[in-house]
Amino acid sequence: MEIKTCEQYVLDQLEQAREERDWLRGKLEQAQDEAEELRGKLMERGERDASxxxxxxxxxxxxxxxxxxxxxxxxxxxxxxxxxxxxxxxxxxxxxxxxxxxxxxxxxxxxxxxxxxxxxxxxxxxxxxxx
Known part of the structure; x- marks a missing residue:
C-alpha cells in the first residue's frame, strides 16, 4: 500500500507495532514454556528446593x-x-x-x-x- 496521507502513515506504523507486539508475545510464550519445562526437570532432580x-x-x-x-x-x-x-x-x-x-x-x-x-x-x- 502506498502511503499518501498522514493518517495512512500512522495506520501503517500502528500495524507494524501490532505485528512486532504479536511476534514478541510469541517469543515470550515460547521462553515461558521452555522455562517451565526446565523448572520441571529441575524439580524432578530435587535441586530447586534443596536446603x-x-x-x-x-x-x-x-x-x-x-x-x-x-x-x-x-x-x-x-x-x-x-x-x-x-x-x-x-x-x-x-x-x-x-x-x-x-x-x-x-x-x-x-x-x-x-x-x-x-x-x-x-x-x-x-x-x-x-x-
Missing part, C-alpha cells in the same frame, strides 16, 4: 561414594610413561562400585570430574618428578 543441609549431604555423599569406589592405586606412571587418563581410571576404580548398582564404565562417567581432578594433580606431580 544448604541437603546440598552438603549430597556433596559429602558423592565424595564418599567416589572414595569408596576407587582403590588406593594412585600412580599415573606406566613404566616411565604417563598413563592415559582412561587407562588410569580403569586401574584406579575399585570393586565396591558394583554395589552401587553401577558398572565400572557408568561409575567412571558419573564421577568423571572427580577422576579428572585427581588425575591432573597426579600427572602434574609425576611431570615435576620427571624433570
Amino acid at each position: 544448604k543441609v541437603e546440598q552438603a549431604i549430597r556433596k559429602e555423599g558423592r565424595a564418599k561414594l567416589y572414595r569408596d569406589g576407587t582403590s588406593y592405586r594412585t600412580s599415573v606412571d606406566d613404566g616411565g610413561k604417563l598413563m592415559p587418563f582412561e587407562d588410569w581410571c580403569i586401574e584406579h576404580i575399585g570393586y565396591s562400585s558394583q554395589r552401587c548398582g553401577m558398572t565400572k564404565n557408568e561409575f567412571i562417567a558419573y564421577f568423571e570430574p572427580e577422576f579428572r581432578t585427581e588425575y591432573e594433580e597426579l600427572a602434574e606431580e609425576w611431570k615435576a618428578e620427571q624433570e
Whole structure:
C-alpha cells in the first residue's frame, strides 16, 4: 500500500507495532514454556528446593561414594610413561562400585570430574618428578 496521507502513515506504523507486539508475545510464550519445562526437570532432580543441609549431604555423599569406589592405586606412571587418563581410571576404580548398582564404565562417567581432578594433580606431580 502506498502511503499518501498522514493518517495512512500512522495506520501503517500502528500495524507494524501490532505485528512486532504479536511476534514478541510469541517469543515470550515460547521462553515461558521452555522455562517451565526446565523448572520441571529441575524439580524432578530435587535441586530447586534443596536446603544448604541437603546440598552438603549430597556433596559429602558423592565424595564418599567416589572414595569408596576407587582403590588406593594412585600412580599415573606406566613404566616411565604417563598413563592415559582412561587407562588410569580403569586401574584406579575399585570393586565396591558394583554395589552401587553401577558398572565400572557408568561409575567412571558419573564421577568423571572427580577422576579428572585427581588425575591432573597426579600427572602434574609425576611431570615435576620427571624433570
